[in-house]
Amino acid sequence: MIPFDAVLSDLDGVLRHFDHAAQADIEARYGLPLMKTALDPELIMPPTLGQVTEDEWFESIVAALGGDERARQAVTEFAQIRCWVDEEVRALLAKVQQHVPVVIVTNAMDRLEEQLDQLGLTYFADDVVSSAKVGVAKPDRRIYEIAAERAGAAPERCLFVDDRLHNVEAARALGMTGVHYRTYQDLAAVLTY
Template identity: 55%
Template sequence: MTTSKLSGRPFDAVLCDLDNVIRFYDTTELTSLERAAGLAEGTTEKVAFAPETDLPLLLGEITEEQWVESIVAGLADQVPEARARELGTALAKAPFRADDAVVAMLLRARAHVPLVLVTNATVELEDDLVSLGLADLADHVVSSARVGVAKPDRRIYEIAVRRAGVAADRCLFVDDRLENVEAATALGMTGLHYREPAGLRGALGSLLDG
């Protein structure tokens, strides 16, 4: 990381992913249903998150209900239709929670620099943030379903940088997917491949101490 002579900070904005960094899903029910159906754990998610199934949802082109029907179609050769719909619905309706430690760190960082959420999300994102109590967590939210482009497409990063109001090379980008981090660093950002809160704590450094 380089330090700005003007700010004395290693970066002047934090761009952060949502899922698997801040928000985590509980797929216990889905796992139980897969086991009962004789499917390997993760079978439903493999179908649901395949680009041809997932991307239309993340670009706001289809509804959650239509996504579930796509999952049903993708599981058609493995389980009966009714069971496939049960599995798809369990995934779509899986409960979620926020990691309080991560939220606390981001709020402390935001006291010093802009915070922008950059997430591949559905049109339900705003309601989800309200339910998590995080509607006011960030200065800006860049949702793929609202801007019509998803990570790792460089355009969503460029939108986020503009909203942050700083140069790309003055941004810290945090994401749990390596391909998304690599796309950010290709634009000059400092990247953090998120694994656990300790890594984020180290990357935020002086922002948490100031």
């Protein structure tokens, strides 16, 4: 049996992946620091906390990049970058879900439900804790507490998986078992039973 009462998994970088080569290509073609700008905490935190929409975030990136037509076109392409589900991870989490709840815990924006639907993940997890809905984002301890509560598990009985080490460390500080996800094997090593 699995030695946890719940598995809490990040979405991006674990279950959903984006085409980073395409992101680099857009930056190179337009000569703009697109990713650095998009991920600037001042720009990304308001939509992540549900204070503004994803569209407003895109507009803030355009403005930060100069607000001209070139910046707008680069951001338009950025918004359309291909993403996909890691089917190995999905299959492993689905197998685990036969025994314990699986909850997605993600720093997301207002379109998360639409995106999950497009990926065929709408009914995949037992619950989804979206930062934009709950108003707190990883690594704030409250988002982990919300996820554990929704899973019906004590924090020390939860496995938390994320591709960002600081998010994993925050979960560990609450007593969760943390897996810093880099490859499928990182997760499989803990969940193979």
